[in-house]
Amino acid sequence: MENSNQNKKQLPERISLAHGAGGSVMDEIIQLIANTITEKNVKDGIGLKELDDGGSIPLMDYEIIFSGDAHAVHPIFYPGGNIGKLAICGTVNDVLMMGGRPVAIGDTIVVEEGFEISKLEEIVRTMNEIAKEARVAIITGDFKVVPKGELDEILISTFGIGIAKKGQVILDSGLKPGDKIILTGSIGDHGIAIMAFREGIDFQTELVSDNAPLVDTIQAALKAGRITAMKDPTRGGLASTLNELAKKSEVSIWLMEDQIPIKDAVRVASEMLGIDPFEVTCEGRAVLGVNEEDANRVLAAIRKTKYGKDAAIIGEVKEERPGMVILETKVGGHRVVEMPYGEPIPRVC
Amino acid sequence: MENSNQNKKQLPERISLAHGAGGSVMDEIIQLIANTITEKNVKDGIGLKELDDGGSIPLMDYEIIFSGDAHAVHPIFYPGGNIGKLAICGTVNDVLMMGGRPVAIGDTIVVEEGFEISKLEEIVRTMNEIAKEARVAIITGDFKVVPKGELDEILISTFGIGIAKKGQVILDSGLKPGDKIILTGSIGDHGIAIMAFREGIDFQTELVSDNAPLVDTIQAALKAGRITAMKDPTRGGLASTLNELAKKSEVSIWLMEDQIPIKDAVRVASEMLGIDPFEVTCEGRAVLGVNEEDANRVLAAIRKTKYGKDAAIIGEVKEERPGMVILETKVGGHRVVEMPYGEPIPRVC
Numbered sequence: 001m002e003n004s005n006q007n008k009k010q011l012p013e014r015i016s017l018a019h020g021a022g023g024s025v026m027d028e029i030i031q032l033i034a035n036t037i038t039e040k041n042v043k044d045g046i047g048l049k050e051l052d053d054g055g056s057i058p059l060m061d062y063e064i065i066f067s068g069d070a071h072a073v074h075p076i077f078y079p080g081g082n083i084g085k086l087a088i089c090g091t092v093n094d095v096l097m098m099g100g101r102p103v104a105i106g107d108t109i110v111v112e113e114g115f116e117i118s119k120l121e122e123i124v125r126t127m128n129e130i131a132k133e134a135r136v137a138i139i140t141g142d143f144k145v146v147p148k149g150e151l152d153e154i155l156i157s158t159f160g161i162g163i164a165k166k167g168q169v170i171l172d173s174g175l176k177p178g179d180k181i182i183l184t185g186s187i188g189d190h191g192i193a194i195m196a197f198r199e200g201i202d203f204q205t206e207l208v209s210d211n212a213p214l215v216d217t218i219q220a221a222l223k224a225g226r227i228t229a230m231k232d233p234t235r236g237g238l239a240s241t242l243n244e245l246a247k248k249s250e251v252s253i254w255l256m257e258d259q260i261p262i263k264d265a266v267r268v269a270s271e272m273l274g275i276d277p278f279e280v281t282c283e284g285r286a287v288l289g290v291n292e293e294d295a296n297r298v299l300a301a302i303r304k305t306k307y308g309k310d311a312a313i314i315g316e317v318k319e320e321r322p323g324m325v326i327l328e329t330k331v332g333g334h335r336v337v338e339m340p341y342g343e344p345i346p347r348v349c
Numbered sequence: 350m351e352n353s354n355q356n357k358k359q360l361p362e363r364i365s366l367a368h369g370a371g372g373s374v375m376d377e378i379i380q381l382i383a384n385t386i387t388e389k390n391v392k393d394g395i396g397l398k399e400l401d402d403g404g405s406i407p408l409m410d411y412e413i414i415f416s417g418d419a420h421a422v423h424p425i426f427y428p429g430g431n432i433g434k435l436a437i438c439g440t441v442n443d444v445l446m447m448g449g450r451p452v453a454i455g456d457t458i459v460v461e462e463g464f465e466i467s468k469l470e471e472i473v474r475t476m477n478e479i480a481k482e483a484r485v486a487i488i489t490g491d492f493k494v495v496p497k498g499e500l501d502e503i504l505i506s507t508f509g510i511g512i513a514k515k516g517q518v519i520l521d522s523g524l525k526p527g528d529k530i531i532l533t534g535s536i537g538d539h540g541i542a543i544m545a546f547r548e549g550i551d552f553q554t555e556l557v558s559d560n561a562p563l564v565d566t567i568q569a570a571l572k573a574g575r576i577t578a579m580k581d582p583t584r585g586g587l588a589s590t591l592n593e594l595a596k597k598s599e600v601s602i603w604l605m606e607d608q609i610p611i612k613d614a615v616r617v618a619s620e621m622l623g624i625d626p627f628e629v630t631c632e633g634r635a636v637l638g639v640n641e642e643d644a645n646r647v648l649a650a651i652r653k654t655k656y657g658k659d660a661a662i663i664g665e666v667k668e669e670r671p672g673m674v675i676l677e678t679k680v681g682g683h684r685v686v687e688m689p690y691g692e693p694i695p696r697v698c
Binding site: 011018020030045046047059066074110111115116117135141146147149150151157 | 360361362363364365366367368369370375378379381382388390391394395396397403404405406408409410411413415416417418419421423450452453455456457458459460461462463464465466467469470473484485486487488489490491492493494495496498499500501504506508510512695696
């Protein structure tokens with residue numbers, strides 16, 4: 001009760017878009033929602049207070065990894081994917097980021113009355129295709145319809161279950177000084193592709209979403225070396241992800257700007273749209289902290305996978321200035337990469 | 350592909366409210382969505398094709414029970430509860446109906462821009478209270494905001510994880526001739542309370558939703574005797590639930606009308622509203638198939654629990670006329686209780 005009253009004092013009266021945008025503003029809502037684990041069933045597991053990519057439940061020699069997302073992307077069909085692909089990829093990747101092997105998915109689909117059944121069929125077909133690629137089974141779910149006008153087309157929530165051996169869960173707080181930071185692919189593709197599509201921006205080369213299930217990429221990385229932390233840069237992009245990792249691990253992350261993969265189309269469109277690509281949602285990328293000695297081996301293993309071809313070592317972890325993310329720019333200067341206020345693009349995921 | 354084309358021929362072009370209403374019309378959409386389990390991780394588990402209350406994943410000597418629902422009830426605060434209470438109860442109960450002990454919950458909350466934060470606080474507080482009562486921990490989740498006008502207030506999806514020992518999963522298909530049918534409380538309270546509240550109908554006695562977490566009730570039942578099948582009568586009410594049980598178990602269910610608990614307020618309001626209370630959503634009731642010899646012991650155990658005081662043996666299972674639900678009326682006649690076309694009240698859950 002006291003906590004709730006304290007929250008009330010700091011909080012505005014109404015929800016704004018930024019409250020769901022993954023940046024610093026979202027924190028106040030998350031604090032309102034996050035509850036600590038108190039039940040004995042899960043007392044040695046991971047709960048909401050960790051604010052990691054998911055939770056976990058200990059069972060004998062295993063941890064059941066549990067993670068979920070709501071998906072409200074708009075438009076629901078976009079270059080390179082649709083809301084169904086996003087839903088499966090997002091949840092599969094969150095389970096992977098905890099060190100779990102994804103095994104099963106549950107989904108709830110809520111549609112507006114009048115929604116075209118052919119669209120639903122295409123979305124469901126895509127969900128099944130991606131689930132197959134990710135080697136997970138969709139085993140449970142729910143379907144609801146709300147009256148016309150009470151929802152914009154469709155919302156999908158997905159939850160995933162993964163299995164990890166006890167002690168193999170990977171947390172955001174695991175980075176150690178000396179670790180290298182690997183990014184599995186170029187940044188900003190998903191958010192910028194959607195924003196450009198909405199704005200009718202035409203590229204000479206096609207820019208499509210990066211949405212992808214990272215099962216093979218992450219499993220290759222885990223086999224190749226010691227991974228200390230993992231996180232996928234979704235809402236709030238690379239900037240948000242690295243800031244979270246640095247804060248939770250109480251270390252600093254030093255980035256080399258010229259090593260960060262970014263497509264020309266993303267760079268150009270970001271400038272046109274006035275958006276910082278560092279703060280834009282990716283849906284098929286991961287940031288890994290890797291033990292220094294293993295970094296090149298892990299990088300090589302990732303690059304051999306379908307969704308890891310453009311992977312790069314983009315920086316390293318230091319002890320000094322804990323919680324900070326610092327970018328060494330192309331011209332040799334340094335600037336702090338701040339925790340973004342929020343994802344700059346609404347309904348991007 | 351072939352299947353999908355066949356579906357297309359039978360399906361209308363657009364989704365109607367009835368497609369989400371839990372009755373016979375919903376089947377065509379469910380067939381579109383339901384995929385069979387193909388992944389080896391879960392091949393001995395329960396999948397979508399079973400259309401049970403959830404799925405399951407085998408792990409060593411256990412089954413991980415997995416179940417989820419989307420919640421779109423309107424109004425979001427109603428007599429006896431709110432959307433947060435509904436969300437936790439619904440998922441806890443679905444896990445219980447599979448024979449699982451609920452341990453953890455994940456939730457996604459999507460709100461419309463401008464939603465009052467005090468309402469969100471109250472909903473979240475309720476979710477935590479009910480989770481505590483049900484002895485589950487909310488360990489993971491997601492929070493998203495969509496622009497104003499693109500959602501009517503709030504949608505919550507919840508997924509639950511439960512644990513069962515291998516071989517203890519309880520399926521809808523388990524009814525055997527001779528079994529008694531126990532109903533844990535009165536029917537129609539939730540749906541009629543919401544509908545009456547919307548229509549401004551005033552009762553002399555207060556009618557409130559039955560929404561409740563049935564952990565103690567079901568655990569008491571499981572301890573007291575052999576339970577052959579369980580299902581909670583949500584969308585489509587008792588009529589839908591009993592028809593599903595009869596069909597999946599390939600038996601008939603014979604009901605005694607005068608044994609079915611129903612409140613006077615529900616009876617009166619149903620008549621006023623022209624709704625069959627047999628077809629109305631409950632959110633805190635369960636139907637159990639119980640071995641004949643154990644039925645009185647199970648009934649007594651259920652009646653000792655907070656949410657089982659009005660439990661009754663309402664019928665029995667026979668071999669003849671498989672798939673049928675037959676009601677022996679108060680005046681001694683018989684009528685077939687049909688699978689309803691759909692839940693008669695929109696946005697009731």
